[in-house]
Amino acid sequence: MSLLELRKLNKHFGGLHVTNGVNLTLEPGEIHCLIGPNGAGKSTLFRLILGEHHPGSGDILFAGENITALKSFARIHRGLSVKFQVPGVFKGLSVRQNLEIALQSRHRGAELDAEIGRLLAFLGLEAEQAQTAGNLSHGQKQWLEIGMAISLKPRLLLLDEPTAGMSPEETHMTGEMVQRLNADGMTVLAIEHDMAFVRQVARRVTVLHLGQVFAQGSIDEIVADERVAAIYLGQAHA
Amino acid sequence: MNSFLSLFRRLEGPQTVGRGPAFWGAFAIVLLAALAYPLFSDGYTVGNTVYFFVWVFIALSLCLIWGYGGSLSFGQTAFFGIAGYGYGILTINFGSAYGFTLLALVLAVMIAALFAVLLGYFMFFGRIAGVFLGIVTLAVTLMLERFMAQTAGPEWHVGAARLNGFNGMSAMPPLTIPWPGEPIVLFADVGLYYLVLGLLVLVYLGLRILMNSSFGNVIVAIRENPERAEMLGYDVRKYQLITFVIGAALAGLSGVLYTVWGQYITPSSMGMTAAALPLIWVAVGGRSDLTSTVIGTLIVLAAFQALTIYGSQYALVFMGVLLVLTVLIAPNGLVLGVMNWLGRFASRFLQRAG
Numbered sequence: 001m002s003l004l005e006l007r008k009l010n011k012h013f014g015g016l017h018v019t020n021g022v023n024l025t026l027e028p029g030e031i032h033c034l035i036g037p038n039g040a041g042k043s044t045l046f047r048l049i050l051g052e053h054h055p056g057s058g059d060i061l062f063a064g065e066n067i068t069a070l071k072s073f074a075r076i077h078r079g080l081s082v083k084f085q086v087p088g089v090f091k092g093l094s095v096r097q098n099l100e101i102a103l104q105s106r107h108r109g110a111e112l113d114a115e116i117g118r119l120l121a122f123l124g125l126e127a128e129q130a131q132t133a134g135n136l137s138h139g140q141k142q143w144l145e146i147g148m149a150i151s152l153k154p155r156l157l158l159l160d161e162p163t164a165g166m167s168p169e170e171t172h173m174t175g176e177m178v179q180r181l182n183a184d185g186m187t188v189l190a191i192e193h194d195m196a197f198v199r200q201v202a203r204r205v206t207v208l209h210l211g212q213v214f215a216q217g218s219i220d221e222i223v224a225d226e227r228v229a230a231i232y233l234g235q236a237h238a
Numbered sequence: 239m240n241s242f243l244s245l246f247r248r249l250e251g252p253q254t255v256g257r258g259p260a261f262w263g264a265f266a267i268v269l270l271a272a273l274a275y276p277l278f279s280d281g282y283t284v285g286n287t288v289y290f291f292v293w294v295f296i297a298l299s300l301c302l303i304w305g306y307g308g309s310l311s312f313g314q315t316a317f318f319g320i321a322g323y324g325y326g327i328l329t330i331n332f333g334s335a336y337g338f339t340l341l342a343l344v345l346a347v348m349i350a351a352l353f354a355v356l357l358g359y360f361m362f363f364g365r366i367a368g369v370f371l372g373i374v375t376l377a378v379t380l381m382l383e384r385f386m387a388q389t390a391g392p393e394w395h396v397g398a399a400r401l402n403g404f405n406g407m408s409a410m411p412p413l414t415i416p417w418p419g420e421p422i423v424l425f426a427d428v429g430l431y432y433l434v435l436g437l438l439v440l441v442y443l444g445l446r447i448l449m450n451s452s453f454g455n456v457i458v459a460i461r462e463n464p465e466r467a468e469m470l471g472y473d474v475r476k477y478q479l480i481t482f483v484i485g486a487a488l489a490g491l492s493g494v495l496y497t498v499w500g501q502y503i504t505p506s507s508m509g510m511t512a513a514a515l516p517l518i519w520v521a522v523g524g525r526s527d528l529t530s531t532v533i534g535t536l537i538v539l540a541a542f543q544a545l546t547i548y549g550s551q552y553a554l555v556f557m558g559v560l561l562v563l564t565v566l567i568a569p570n571g572l573v574l575g576v577m578n579w580l581g582r583f584a585s586r587f588l589q590r591a592g
């Protein structure tokens with residue numbers, strides 16, 4: 001059984017058809033990257049999967065269950081988790097408290113402290129744990145939010161541009177982390193522009209364009225596809 | 239036993255200023271002074287202090303909903319008024335025998351909370367947030383004020399209780415504790431003082447525990463970033479509603495105690511001025527901290543009363559100026575600013591000494 005299945009998803013914003021009959025299937029254990037030019041509808045697709053937007057038509061199946069009508073928090077309980085494009089940390093709270101809020105519904109007391117400690121070490125944020133999250137560097141905020149997202153031990157992790165604003169080294173480290181998480185059984189769907197990252201982690205790549213699935217395949221197939229190169233250069237209508 | 243101990247640990251935490259022996263020592267001294275104070279004062283002054291204490295509950299309710307929860311409610315006075323009128327209607331009809339006034343206190347607070355469940359459900363589950371929440375809650379309290387103000391005619395009554403329009407309802411019995419022999423009547427001096435002080439300490443410590451618990455964590459998380467909180471699996475609307483209802487109950491408690499204190503309640507207690515003043519107390523004190531809210535409210539109330547005696551309506555102008563100054567100088571609150579400064583000073587001092 002596939003882990004996530006999108007069936008003919010449609011979403012309109014006024015006259016704009018942002019998601020146009022999207023079919024997408026994710027197998028358990030894969031790392032799947034979603035690419036496409038700006039305005040292709042990648043983030044909207046994420047919001048549909050997460051329940052922040054509701055599709056005009058179509059179905060979303062998660063582990064065989066139709067979750068199209070579920071509220072966001074209920075989808076999280078089913079095993080979804082997300083890191084947003086703009087780092088969504090609790091800016092006014094300490095790094096430690098950010099992680100505590102993410103972990104507290106699964107762990108209590110001394111166990112909670114131990115889990116927070118483990119996650120701080122994993123993220124390399126031990127020295128910053130008492131700092132206010134708003135004072136972290138951009139990269140550190142990204143890491144903190146990834147930490148919060150994975151602390152839920154999701155079955156499917158959605159990453160919206162996980163390496164935006166990161167140096168090449170940080171990008172590579174993030175890629176390694178994603179691979180480690182995947183080795184532990186986490187399925188990953190990532191929106192990413194950084195092709196080095198995509199090449200590092202992705203087994204399958206889906207190209208979105210004007211709200212539609214434009215192409216799908218391995219990274220080599222996608223890179224070799226002249227039509228894909230053309231839409232990135234803005235020649236799709238030519 | 240273990241869970242009892244963990245409750246005590248939650249008295250301190252990231253959501254509340256003040257920790258360690260220095261803070262709790264000061265707390266004990268203030269509490270002892272408050273307990274001993276009626277022995278050295280007269281009935282009138284003690285009654286006046288009760289009046290100040292009564293308002294602290296509504297301030298704490300706003301601190302909870304606005305300061306911690308991030309939802310600016312402009313209409314805490316609606317719950318204040320509902321509970322106040324509720325207590326009046328109940329006790330005028332059923333009297334004060336068999337300790338009914340105490341039951342009426344609880345019932346009136348519950349009525350206010352129930353109203354908050356209804357209003358809050360439509361607001362939070364209708365995803366009304368930000369400034370619109372303020373507008374809706376303000377509209378509700380002003381509507382209640384207008385409604386009660388036009389109930390002057392004799393046809394407006396609930397049982398024996400006349401609503402009395404703008405003049406308000408009066409002559410409800412004070413809180414009465416049943417006692418073998420003669421019941422103890424808590425008039426607005428020493429008797430009521432100890433009851434209100436007890437409630438205040440209870441509510442203050444209870445809120446400290448609540449805000450430093452996992453529930454409090456979620457509340458501040460929603461203030462910081464509701465989307466992120468939802469995406470960690472929390473039903474944001476549910477948490478907001480619960481916070482709103484707890485806040486409404488506290489505002490209601492304020493209203494009942496006010497009604498009991500003066501044995502009257504008028505529509506103007508739900509009016510524009512009444513709705514705006516708690517915002518100023520809480521903003522000046524420091525809305526994101528319970529202790530700052532309590533201290534700030536008491537200081538501003540005392541200053542306001544002193545000004546009213548000498549300057550009448552100018553006191554309100556002063557309140558406005560105070561709010562503007564706070565927003566400009568210390569947006570997080572003047573008292574909170576001073577307390578944080580004291581905390582830093584103390585820790586630096588201890589470092590140097592150690």
